[in-house]
């Protein structure tokens with residue numbers, strides 16, 4: 366179980382606080398979808414949980430033990446809103462092997478099939494993939510790290526409906542094995558989450574002091 370306790374955050378370069386006393390519990394099998402308008406602090410929250418930034422006040426706990434920033438980086442896999450901006454490999458295969466130099470061909474195949482990319486050409490540049498495929502590749506890269514917590518920033522933004530549904534199905538599957546937290550400005554898409562959405566936990570960032 367991931368728990369956020371009274372998280373307060375004000376970026377060093379910001380005049381005002383972005384997060385004011387966020388409380389939240391997230392469990393494996395119960396994906397959490399957090400909605401909020403632009404500028405309300407969704408990405409900031411992901412940065413805090415994943416250990417990119419540090420809150421001024423509050424605790425982040427994993428199975429009731431407080432985590433420091435480094436531990437959070439280990440535990441969390443993050444897929445950012447525009448993952449294509451962070452690709453470093455010249456090819457899909459290289460992208461998967463970053464940080465996993467000894468990745469066997471079998472594990473590579475497994476990683477890709479998990480995200481439904483079994484048959485893509487591994488020698489092509491990640492940038493040549495479609496938007497949905499790029500997001501899947503970014504997800505595959507994160508899954509190779511075997512994170513216990515998976516954080517997704519606007520996973521449906523800019524995708525057309527068919528690709529979007531594929532991504533949603535994949536996330537529903539993953540939520541059974543991971544603590545999954547999604548931030549989005551289009552929460553209505555998740556209300557009809559097709560598979561296993563009965564455990565979905567849904568809240569607005571502005572009301573998260575009551576999301577427990």
Ligand SMILES: Nc1ncnc2c1ncn2[C@@H]1O[C@H](COP(=O)(O)OP(=O)(O)OP(=O)(O)O)[C@@H](O)[C@H]1O
Nearest residue numbers: 376378379383402403404405406407408409410550
């Ligand atoms: N490093 C920073 N320095 C200064 N201000 C920041 C920083 N990070 C975030 N902010 C401010 O905090 C607020 C929340 O930003 P954040 O990116 O978390 O919002 P968001 O909900 O993800 O927005 P969007 O839906 O547009 O992605 C914004 O007003 C932003 O300008």
Ligand SMILES: [Mg+2]
Nearest residue numbers: 407408409518
């Ligand atoms: Mg954002």
